[in-house]
Amino acid sequence: MESSLYERVGGMAFFVTLVNHFYEGVQDDPILRPMYPEDLEPGKEHLALFLAQYWGGPSTYQDLRGHPRLRMRHAEFVITKRARDAWITHMTTAVDTMEMSQDDRSEMVAYLDMAAHNLRNR
Ligand code: HEM
Structure with missing residues (x-):
């Protein structure tokens, strides 16, 4: 059987670390930080679980949050080219x-990169 990317990179710990690094960038970003809520922890967990699930990990994201519907979930945020590029840079x-x-x-x-381009909505 072919292994999933999730397994190859080392499982959930990889995605938790990746998202922690990403949020270090978000925390100090003048465009992105105001878009995120004061408490960054729940969003961190959701993003890590989503990415883990996307690459073949457990379906915990879906169990907790339902279908990802990323465009719909991001509709409340004004995602300009600058916001998208800032997101891509930190990621x-x-x-x-x-x-x-x-x-x-x-x-x-x-x-x-593809997903971020798809989420620009302004
Ligand atoms: C294009 C630039 C993007 C911006 C500005 C952005 C911004 C945000 C913000 C502000 C939140 C809410 C965080 C919270 O409630 O704590 C969020 C949630 C989330 N974002 Fe993004 N995002 C972007 C791109 C992406 C991409 C490319 C992905 C996937 C590959 C993604 C996946 C998610 C997920 C899974 C959540 C949590 C959804 C949930 O509540 O279950 N985002 N994003």
């Missing part, structure tokens, strides 16, 4: 700190 910086194969890295960056 790519976070991915760069993580250890994984070049193929997995390329797949991850390509998906995140």
